Amino acid sequence: MSKMETVAEDLGDPPRDFVGLRSLLMERHQTLPKRLAQVARFAVAHPDEMAFGTAASIAEQASVQPSTLVRFAQTIGYQGFSDLQEIFRARLRDRWPDYEERLESLSHQDRDREGLPGLLDGFAQAGVTSLMRLRDSIDAAQLDKAAALLAAADTIYLLGQRRAFPITAYMAYALGKLGVKSILIDNVGTLGQEQSAFAGKKDALISISFTPYAPATIELTKATAARGVPLVAITDSPFSPLTELADAWFEVVEADFAAFRSLSACFCLAMALSVSIAEKRRGG
């Protein structure tokens, strides 16, 4: 009897299409037991795997037992795993036809679409362009030199204001996760001077600034570099006030759209630099 009830309460409406299934999972995933919720998350995050994999391969990737997949499928109301999998396969089947179209709209610049979606496409395009250019413009030796210089530093100070601030903020996060000591000079309360006061010759400074160069960045960089602190600069022109102060510098030219410059390339460089430093530290 109790078994019957258990089954009965779970049955009812096994959605036959992917979107329905997806929203059902989103609804119920909080009320599901641990492992089943785990499967639900995996299913939503990796629908392709769900479509192609075998119960065993999917189970492994989702870190559960194959039997859990079956229980999962039955709990939501399907007959078994295979029945559930059919939904995911159907999704790929149905999606296929318009696939060619999508590709076309992707490669051709979308002149036909207008207004808001155009914005997203535009910024995406600018980002991709920036990243491609970055790959072509930065060479090994440059990155290597900068990374070596920074890896030798005791503490890495990070300075960037206005548009460049998000990048230094991110580097502070990344370097922290990588176990590299760094200090973010965020200039809160205009305390930049104090924040950078202890940077010495054994430390290093990463300064990031784009046109129009924020005065705070320039002044703090000058003051710090004058004390003999090694400087790595990321900027957008060889004529930037930072280049003459820098021991190593990168020119990053970003594409723009709607009067806003992408930051993709600069972020990319920041990440690569961070990881390079960590690798060198580990004796790489």
Next chain:
Amino acid sequence: MSKMETVAEDLGDPPRDFVGLRSLLMERHQTLPKRLAQVARFAVAHPDEMAFGTAASIAEQASVQPSTLVRFAQTIGYQGFSDLQEIFRARLRDRWPDYEERLESLSHQDRDREGLPGLLDGFAQAGVTSLMRLRDSIDAAQLDKAAALLAAADTIYLLGQRRAFPITAYMAYALGKLGVKSILIDNVGTLGQEQSAFAGKKDALISISFTPYAPATIELTKATAARGVPLVAITDSPFSPLTELADAWFEVVEADFAAFRSLSACFCLAMALSVSIAEKRRGG
């Protein structure tokens, strides 16, 4: 002996990609025996059936015996039917073929250059992937709805911690330049509660958080949303604690490299959203 020869002449080069297989089939289909040619035609005409079906179901649709499929696969040089089917599945797995090619050329260069520049390429690759996916996954209506909601707000509060912080910091910059009143809840001195205290029903909150969701973000968002402040969330999963609180939310799935997730897509969305808001404000 004759068996050996038969096998030998057929072996050689089983193509590992769909296009190669396709052209091979078109070449050889005239010289193949009747039933095998029949299978070849079917395979080219119904590649998705080949990907999904079982040997039995495909055999039925192609009007041959299941064993013929195995013979067919072996005749072209594959180990068996399953081996052949993998080609068809791979084709559906990696959509965006032209994009994959580009990436391939990208990763080829990885091999020539070594070490550090590989990092740069890797991050660039992850960024491009993320941006492509974003374009594919976000639709006009979604962006429009969120932008409308935010455009109607008096003040826009921005909340994001840890990895998401750079994005909110950038949005604060962008919205400022666009003449949209916004407040960045940076939680300096753990003053987040105070910073968000004055957000009311006529304002709006943009919350950004990725796994593992920073507790500060979640708590502040909950508290703020509970006061009836409209919420737009940007997160990485439908199961994020933010989605249930949000009036509109975006799922942004970023590619990663070297254990660091790209932020490109999220930045791109942030920029598009910012400009959309400004456009709507101007009566767009």
Next chain:
DNA sequence: CCAAAAGGAGAATAAAAATTCTAGAAAAAA
């Protein structure tokens, strides 16, 4: 803190699938 219920892991089982084998049919060569 204990008891009862629900959930989960892993082995055991059942089902389904691919593959191989064999006998016979069709085609090609003599």
Next chain:
DNA sequence: TTTTTTCTAGAATTTTTATTCTCCTTTTGG
């Protein structure tokens, strides 16, 4: 036409895969 070779269908086999079951663990309710 006969003989030989190649090809094919369908049954038999083996492998893979899904599912069920049992025992143990965790959680929940009193």
